[in-house]
Amino acid sequence: MSSPRRSRFVAAGTGVLALVGYLYACGPAKTSSSMVGATDAPSRVYVAPGTQDEFYAFMSGGFSGQVGVYGLPSGRLLKVIPVFSQNAENGYGYNAETRPLLNTSFGEIPWDDTHHPSLSQTDGMHDGRWLFINANNTPRFARIDLTKFETIETLEVPNTGGNHGSPFVTENTEYVIGATRFSVPIPQKDVAITSFAENFKGTISFVKADEAGKMDVAFQLLVPGFDYDLGRPGKGPSHGWAFFTSYNTEQAYTKLEVNASKNDYDYIAAVNWKTLEACKAAGKSKAWAANYAHNTYDDNRHMASSEMKKSVAVILPADCPGSIYYLPTPKSPHGVDIDPTGEYIVGGGKLATVIPVHSFSKMMKAIEAKAFEKEVEGIPVIKYDQVMAGEVQNPGLGPLHNEFDDKGCAYTSVFITSEIVKWCFSDFKVVDRVPTYYSIGHLLVPGGDTKKPYGKYVVAMNKITKDRFLGTGPELTQSAQLYDITGAKMKLLLDFPTIGEPHYAQAIDAKLIKDKQVKFFKLAENTHPYVARSESETGIARSGKNVHIKMTAIRSHFAPDMVEGVQVGDTVLFHVTNLEQDWDVPHGFAAMGSWSDAELLLMPGQTRTLKWVPKYPGVYPFYCTDFCSALHQEMQGYVRVAPSGRAVALQTSTKARPAVPAGEQ
């Protein structure tokens, strides 16, 4: 590499740590000079009672494993969508209907770590159909249906260690893309960790995403054993390409904070997925044995199911020339973002003192001219000066991520100096900067990853809120901050607390979603095997040690509300159907001493199952947990439990009839 300029880089190691330490020790919050005047800011974020927000913002819950839905500009939390973690509030991940969505090759996993929500697109614009999000820890993708705000599909990703750089959506939702953060032995095997350089590899995955219920790993590209951190697909002229940052090109496997911070340049990998498609079609991929779960939810059965996939198509760069190039990028880059025109590939060198901006058109010319400085494991490395469009000078310390407005400018989050820096593509010069409180990671501009961002606001997602809110013991909330970007200068409008870690977020015009909401599930279409579409279909039946009770809920009673014939040693399965056929009339169901399941929250027309294993003889109450009517407190019932071996006839307060479908005894 031609003599890199040292001034581009923050000194690695202790210098960086000292800067981070300085920030964490910051004192009481200052009043920002960039704050809009006291009379203006409240009116910009005030959404009057009875009126609604302009945008939906979908924020990852980070280590909560879920997604938080907020209104903008108010910052009001509207819903938590359970995705990769069990959610006792509505029984997600506890009951038989939803547990399969948590299935993996390791079994059902009750938790994960969500990082990057990504809205589906049509022609490079958010279309309001789906939201995708990644599980970072046990690599998976999820699809959320935005007519229901529910998780409807999850897919495990094989040959991956840490699914961080995902799941970003291509411009017609052809694929969601992903990259392995940690390189691992691929396929997995027992080797010495010190054999990293010889045995560890990375993968870049392309998951077919354009049809609900049909996510599948279309192909994986096997790449050198670096850490692949983030990715973004191209758009417009760069559609068909995807870009992934890598760090740890040093291939360190211990003390990475020092050992992976040595090289002045790491890489952005430019991957041509159309070339990979052609290589696969030409038979140049290999079918590798694998074992990974694909889980889907059926709206009519009101139930998820899981299947294990046994093979994945893997492509080696050597078998598919032209599929991958490396762009040298200073230094330990984190984010990579593509501007709305599709021409600029903006890196986020977290130890760099510049923001490197690559040019897609220069990259294509350099590839044609073979302007390569070397190869890494057979992958051509394009000369830095042949692909570079410009470097943004003095951006602050630790530039991480970029979002874009509708006026040719970018907003870069800067972690160490805790600020948002605005600069424009016309001259790559910084034009504004505002502090964030504190330690911003990602940021969002509504529509900021599309061809036409809405602009209007930038939202900082902050890791630390010390002294910004009332204290809550050792654990303080993380937060988001909303800034006005309609003028030349950014103005802070609002702080609001978030669930978990608001790692990344995307926001969409509410008009694209709000009128498409499913208001209830039609009872007539409910094909759950234990549905009771009316009280006359309720009943009780024994199948060995299992007692199935088909039950209904409607304001303000359960049918049946008296159950006898259960013994200690039995497993009782309450299959409860909510008979209501109107919006916003859920019922809840809980039984005393339920030690293995959470409660049920039943949407209108939906069936859910509570597994209840009584431990002691007696008579136990059950009741509705979601306040539903003036006589909600009357919505209760009893189940009698006899000692083990004492046969009491099965009976209920409604006429007993077989509850177990024929053939399922």
Ligand SMILES: [Cu+2]
């Ligand atoms: Cu109720």
